[in-house]
Amino acid sequence: MPFKAVIKKAPSKKPLAKKAEPAPVPEPEPAPAEAPPAEAAPAEVAPVEAAPAAEAAPAPDAAPPAESAAAPAPPPAKEAPAEAEAAAAPAAEEVAAPAPAEPEKPADVPEAPSVEEASVAPPAASEPEAPAKAEVPTSEPLNVSVEDVNDTTLTIRWRPPEKIGSGLDGYTVEYCKDQTTDWIVANPEPTPANRLVIKNLTTSDLLHVRVISVNPGGPSPPGLLAEPVIVREVVDRPKIHLPRILRTRYVKKVGEKINLVIPFSGKPKPVVSWSKDGQALDAKTVNIRNTDKDSILFIRQADRVHSGQYEMCVKVDSFEDKATITLQIVELPGPPTSVKLVDTWGFNAALEWTPPQDSGNTEITGYTVQKADKKTGDWFTVLEHYHRLNGTVSDLVMGNTYSFRVFSENKVGRSEEAAVTKTTAQIQKIGVKYEPVDYKERDFTEAPKFTTPLSDRAATVGYSTKLLCAVRGYPKPKVEWMKNSMIIGEDPKFRMINHQGICTLEIRKPSSFDGGVYTCRAKNLLGEAAVACKLEVKQVINPAAEKK
Template structure:
């Protein structure tokens, strides 16, 4: 185990005091300082037979930082073992450390021995040991023979290989997509995108340069390189036109510049222009010929936008269309519209370099013309087939249908046969025999039915033909069928003295004969029973039945085609008698 460290500063303070008490006589010759890694000369060792003075035992203290003029020992020096005598062989001698006298008295070795012991107490894992200017190395005569081998310097570390020369540095490609984001009376805000090719040298930043329009005196407006792709060019004069460009900079130098295509006017745009086209004008606006057109289209923008109108890409005819514009809207006014006023109208609002457009489609319509031609294709029986062609003038809108009318030549009155009819041919039926008819057709669109109609040149005459009526032959239906009970008898229970009825229903053709039976015996005309059969409903009433009137009752229906029977059971119960009556 290594010995406990002792503060070096404390040992250094003790040495001057002892030197004052017993100062050695100056040596006639000064011995040279031992070389680094070698043991001190034997003359500096203590007298033979004397043990080195051991330092007094003290409690371990925190290590004191070495003096400023202390020199570190060789990194390759080995720590001193605890069981070896303390020597200064492991400490290199500094240039300022004096050599020990050749023949020093025994008492003179005490300071060195004490100082050496203090140095021996240094931590074993320390790579350097400080030495003061006043400490003199003393050789220990009892040092092990392999001390020199343990203090040999470590071999030098191999040097790292020489790195290859760096690649040549190249500037980046030109920045992309430069345009103006916003501007006001004193500043212009621009944005752009970074270069497509940056290169191995990276990108340090951007330089923004401006010059007045008409000159080439480019000046940088940013002192430091701009890192982001957005910059506000401030402190400009209102009304100036500036040319702006951006250059990317890296270790390879400046890239080619990207320049705005047009000079920028330094002027405030508080609100970009925007046309607020009403919803009903986003689709086709239809009006009839002669109607008054008054359309208001609001817009926004500051300062006041410049409003322009075009029709089908051409300037408006101010004699036909009036435009009235205010700070907030523009009015398109036509006093009496005509079909020629139809077209695509485009409104444009512009503030400096910013503009907005909106289009509306105006369609002026009127009643269509009549069909081009109408003719009778065929006549047979009470029917006439007609065909016609669409009108040459549809009223500037699509045809939605046709109306067909007929007139009897005798009366001359016209009656509508078909209306809102979409086809170009029709068959007129239910005409009166012996009459002669005329036909005409009207066209129809959004505005209504055409004022005129096209009349067929031909007339349709429904001729009389001989008709012989032959009544159809009907085969008489056979309604005969055997009897069949549609409702059967149900079992009944009654009390002595209380009348009851049995009901059933039967059908058959011819009408079947109904017979009631009790226990397979025909009842006949017994006055106790009442038999009724009306509309196929058969009933048997048993008047005040007695104890012997219970049993199985049957109803049999019979005709020429067969017979049928239904039965039920009748139970006659005794009336309940009270307990008092029994007693």
Template sequence: MPSKPAPIKKAAKKEPAKKEEAAAAAPEPAAAAPAEPEAAPAAAVAEAAPAEVAPAEGEAPAAPPAEEAKPDVTAPAATGDGAPAADSEAPAAEGAEAAEAPAPEEPAPPPPPPKEPTSVPLDLFVQDKNDTSVSIIWSQPEVVGASGLDGYTIEVCKDGTEDWKAANEELQKSCRYIIKNLTTGERLKIRVVAVNAGGRSPPAALPEAVLVKEVADRPKVRLPRYLRQRYVANVGDKINLTIPFTGKPKPAVSWLKNGEPLDKRVNVRSTDRDSILFIRTAERADSGVYEMCVKVEDFEDKASLILQIVELPGPPASVKIVDTWGFNAALEWTPPKDNGNTDITGYTVQKADKKTGDWFTVLDHYHRMNATISDLIMGNTYKFRVFSENKCGISEEATVAKEEAQILKIGIDYKPPEYKERDSTEAPKFTTSLNDRATTVGYSTKLLCSVRGSPKPKVIWMKNQMIIGDDPKYRQICVQGICSLEIRKPGNYDGGVYSCKAKNNLGEATVSCKLEVKQPTGPDAEKK
């Protein structure tokens, strides 16, 4: 018996290494072993347990081999051949187990964290709405987690029920969504749910149900700048005034003229954005204060414009000649009875000689209602008429004065005034004297002075008190009292004192100067 435990021990160590092979051989039904072969290995295992502790090979403690031995007890039964199968494998595995030591077990990786949904989406509110849609907007959840965020589901249900339905077929990626195809006047509860691998987040719901109706925007009339002052048009013009406005939903537009409804002559056409006041042919009766009112629910806004239809004025009511004297006539007139529905800006006054009957304008754009007409011709008789003027122009007709202005002939003795002739004679006097000069041999020079006197004085040029006369070396000119003496290419002996004498029958005057002629210097001196 002592010789049997050793092979059984080796077979037990081998069996765990061959666990998969034994499992593959186990399914055969004929493998049931008799009771006697099973009992022998069981007893052998009991006897072999103390023998395992004896060898000191630096192996692991005895407890793991005891656990390995338990599956070896059933190994002969699983093979179907009984104990001889274990004995045949034991010698083959003995050398391998002796050669290598058992490897330590690796620690198992920690289990992955459980997947969790995100926190509730934030800041859900209605951005805009109209009669058929509602636009909502929200913010990303504060806590997203490791599972990330796949998208959002928008759910709606009618107010008073809990029948929530998804408004979007696919997950919404952005934080804004428009719920379309809604019924006007319906009240809806809206909520948003964030979805990821961990499931659905808690819903973020609007605090109150939303009424599907266009958001009311206060109405506002945008009166154009040119209509903020009085709008003036002529009789017969076409009036077409467009006044824009804003407001949601479409405001109700109404018009009044002087606080009363419009008459049939005035047409109004309104759209969603503006209202048009249209008059095909303007008349003076169309003038007045027009008021436009736009209303949305309980809000309204008003704007007024003043329309003034004008035409040419009538002539002055009366014109008369109040006085005539010398070559003048004084007129006065009164304003016209019809000013053309606007202020009179001036008057035009015309005159006509009774002989010819031709009218001539003497005053236009004249603002006063009295005038004095001058420069009339002696012996003629004149008629006068006056036109009125406003923004449209001059009146078609004029008012003619009943009186006539007759300019009488009056004998006049004309005595021309006596004039005493002034004595303008004057002795010669130099206003500009001669200045000393210096020149170079060969370079012409000129002496200048000016003199006055009446009668015109005679001018004489002298050199060293000797009259120059007609010497061709000198050129003498005297024009308008400016006297000049040109010395052509002076030589060494042309220097000296030059004098100019002016003389007439009232006296004489003399001016003098000194002329110095220098020798040339420099490279050209030898050539000279």
């Protein structure tokens, strides 16, 4: 039974061993792990009868044990009896038995297929399925300009191209003299910077400059300098000294005169140019006068068409300086487009209006609302500097009818005309009737009555004196003065005054004969009253005269 098992086992492994024959076929540099199978090939050429036993020795997964399998090969093939074959089979089994126990061998076996796959893989990868993308150059560099220039060097600046394409390796700067086509490369190696200094130039040369960007797709179209540059030292670069008042919006009224003086500096003498809103100035409307140190913008009579942005440019060779002046010509606004009476209630009226079509070339700052009574037609301001487009007029008089008008305002002033409501507001009477209180008229008639009587007085000869009293009564009483019961007439020595019930009698420089009793009497239709006093006139006595 064991021999039968060996005989059956050996033929079954023979085809496996033959499958290993292609292993030595790959010629290019076989790995050291694949060398043993190459030496095991002669073992398969052993005698025909011994081959089944020898091939059965190694495990189907282990190629290197071919050397140990070659050990039982010496017995002669063909003449060996069947017993020898049977003996060789157990020997081969004993030799081959340890092979499956090696743990590292199965790890080496997958390397052989990997070499075959590696030998087959390159042809598959080398077959191109899609065409390679074509490299695209960049667009031209932008805004090529002069940064600095002197008698031997020229500094150029530029901006990156708008389209990069297949990347960007750097820039190449080239220049040539005017009226020639020999372009000279300033930098042999492309520079990644956006600035380059061209050195060792000849003074007074007029140069054209261009910048080319480079990438795997090749050079780009050139970015050219707008104007040729003269290689020379600029003594004083141009500079505009804009006055502070012109740094913001400059506002003038329609009809006013405009005279703007803008100083500048530069050497040699700069070239001055002006433009308005990007267009050349019209010499018929704006006058420009230039000197060595300043430029004058003169407008004899300003109009709204003169509003806009004026740009002044001073230039010396490739250097320039610019300044912008914003000029605004304003005037009175137009009236509101319309005004409407929305509602009337109680003593109030609600109005709405729309902004004017003409704002006077400036913003509207407010509105003025006025009312007028239909009876008088006089206009009175009720809202001033009002910012909203609707408002309420209050404190209207009951029973009156009112019209309303609205003016618009800006920084120049109030509009000359106003928008007037087409309808009127009538303030209805609520129904309250006013009945005045009936007061009895008071009777102020009264007989004369002295509230302040006369008082006795003493006077000195030669010194004027006055007598005073107060009387009341209605109708106004008539006042008379008497001396010793005799009415004083038109004597110039006496002066009589009656003012708002105060009665005064002035005696001018009285003598000793002027003393006596003085009476004041007041009379009207209801009666009369009188008061009296005594006046004593004293003589001054000189003591020295009496002694003599």
